[in-house]
Amino acid sequence: MSAGWFRRRFLTGGPLPAPRPPGPRASPVPYRRPRFLRGSGSSPGTADASRRSDSRPVRSPARGRTLPWNAGYAEIINAEKSEFNEDQAACGKLCIRRYEFGPEEDREWLTLCPEEFLTGHYWALFDGHGGPAAAILAANTLHSCLRRQLEAVVEGMVAAQPPMHLSGRCVCPSDPQFVEEKGIRAEDLVIGALESAFQECDEVIGRELEASGQVGGCTALVAVSLQGKLYVANAGDSRAILVRRDEIRPLSSEFTPETERQRIQHLAFVYPELLADEFTRLEFPRRLKGDDLGQKVLFRDHHMSGWSYKCVEKSDLKYPLIHGHGRQVTVLDMDQLELQEEDVVVMATDGLWDVLSNEQVAWLVRSFLPGNREDPHRFSELAQMLIHSTQGKDDSPTGERQVSYDDVSVFVIPLNSQSQGGSGY
Numbered sequence: 528m529s530a531g532w533f534r535r536r537f538l539t540g541g542p543l544p545a546p547r548p549p550g551p552r553a554s555p556v557p558y559r560r561p562r563f564l565r566g567s568g569s570s571p572g573t574a575d576a577s578r579r580s581d582s583r584p585v586r587s588p589a590r591g592r593t594l595p596w597n598a599g600y601a602e603i604i605n606a607e608k609s610e611f612n613e614d615q616a617a618c619g620k621l622c623i624r625r626y627e628f629g630p631e632e633d634r635e636w637l638t639l640c641p642e643e644f645l646t647g648h649y650w651a652l653f654d655g656h657g658g659p660a661a662a663i664l665a666a667n668t669l670h671s672c673l674r675r676q677l678e679a680v681v682e683g684m685v686a687a688q689p690p691m692h693l694s695g696r697c698v699c700p701s702d703p704q705f706v707e708e709k710g711i712r713a714e715d716l717v718i719g720a721l722e723s724a725f726q727e728c729d730e731v732i733g734r735e736l737e738a739s740g741q742v743g744g745c746t747a748l749v750a751v752s753l754q755g756k757l758y759v760a761n762a763g764d765s766r767a768i769l770v771r772r773d774e775i776r777p778l779s780s781e782f783t784p785e786t787e788r789q790r791i792q793h794l795a796f797v798y799p800e801l802l803a804d805e806f807t808r809l810e811f812p813r814r815l816k817g818d819d820l821g822q823k824v825l826f827r828d829h830h831m832s833g834w835s836y837k838c839v840e841k842s843d844l845k846y847p848l849i850h851g852h853g854r855q856v857t858v859l860d861m862d863q864l865e866l867q868e869e870d871v872v873v874m875a876t877d878g879l880w881d882v883l884s885n886e887q888v889a890w891l892v893r894s895f896l897p898g899n900r901e902d903p904h905r906f907s908e909l910a911q912m913l914i915h916s917t918q919g920k921d922d923s924p925t926g927e928r929q930v931s932y933d934d935v936s937v938f939v940i941p942l943n944s945q946s947q948g949g950s951g952y
Contacts, residue, residue: 556663559663563588564589585911587908596752596942600937603878605933616938617667620646621647621673622646625645644681651665651666654876660739665732672724675724676727684717688703691812693836694823718758721856723831746876748767750778756858758856759778765779765876768889769872772870775889796808809826809843817844821839870942871941876933879914881931910939
């Protein structure tokens with residue numbers, strides 16, 4: 528809520544009170560740990576625990592709580608780096624509902640059907656900087672942003688080829704060819720939804736922190752399963768890798784603009800006067816026509832390597848500034864993999880990767896899982912063992928006494944357990 532709302536609600540009809548001496552500002556959200564850790568039975572990482580370097584409890588979900596795909600999770604608070612654990616985590620089921628077009632006379636309006644149309648799962652890690660507030664906001668917000676973005680494009684996702692117009696209207700007979708020439712596939716709509724959700728969530732966090740006088744930010748590492756594919760999106764220095772019996776595959780990289788297209792579009796976004804009122808920075812599969820006005824068509828902006836749909840406005844009819852391709856989200860087609868029981872994705876914040884390499888993590892995974900196949904909690908126990916390997920103990924499985932003083936949060940996602948549901952948020 529804004530300061531203006533507060534003044535209107537409580538301070539009407541009288542002078543404003545004298546300002547109080549400056550003091551610590553309240554966080555826009557209360558400090559908390561992930562909901563799926565409720566009942567885990569260990570110390571929640573409060574200030575007194577964080578002050579004792581020999582008392583850094585590793586927390587995992589309670590034994591009766593199942594995460595999506597029977598995934599494992601563990602976390603540990605930093606060693607006196609900050610008062611609270613600045614990492615946050617979220618996971619759960621994505622229920623994507625379907626939009627339908629209304630009657631012909633008001634076709635621009637969409638109706639949201641109440642039933643679920645498409646389902647998937649979601650795992651996310653956030654590493655806060657300058658305090659935990661941004662990470663908590665992201666954990667509370669990003670999955671909702673993503674669901675909204677996916678619901679806006681779900682009709683295109685389930686089509687054999689994403690249509691130029693979301694309504695199915697054919698303005699130009701060559702529209703399917705233009706879409707095909709751009710190489711636009713259903714997975715590009717998911718990528719675009721992820722990128723737009725990141726952008727929307729970032730704006731929400733910025734507004735909330737500004738309203739509360741806070742500063743800070745957070746990284747975000749997200750894995751989303753939809754239609755037999757796993758999408759991994761990253762903004763920051765967290766990391767995800769695929770570990771198989773004979774393969775280690777990085778699934779994330781530092782979030783930076785990868786294409787000249789995005790650099791030029793971003794420049795036009797920051798300095799719109801450079802467009803001289805003659806160009807549009809947005810990219811479309813083809814040059815738009817007057818008949819496209821009011822229609823929802825495929826597009827992408829500077830923050831996107833995937834695609835989405837927008838309602839065409841008059842300004843979109845200007846000459847396009849750019850054409851190009853790019854991708855910032857890794858897509859793992861699980862239907863093309865011959866999955867084994869020990870195939871997992873390891874997602875972790877930088878506290879783990881500061882002291883363990885991809886190869887060391889893979890060695891630990893391969894050493895632990897084959898001998899613990901009968902243990903239903905083996906993936907959380909593996910996550911705990913990975914964290915234990917960062918604490919410089921004499922009995923570290925790697926034999927090296929490297930220490931991470933940062934917060935560490937780890938998801939271990941077994942790809943062979945896609946049928947397992949579980950709770951999260």
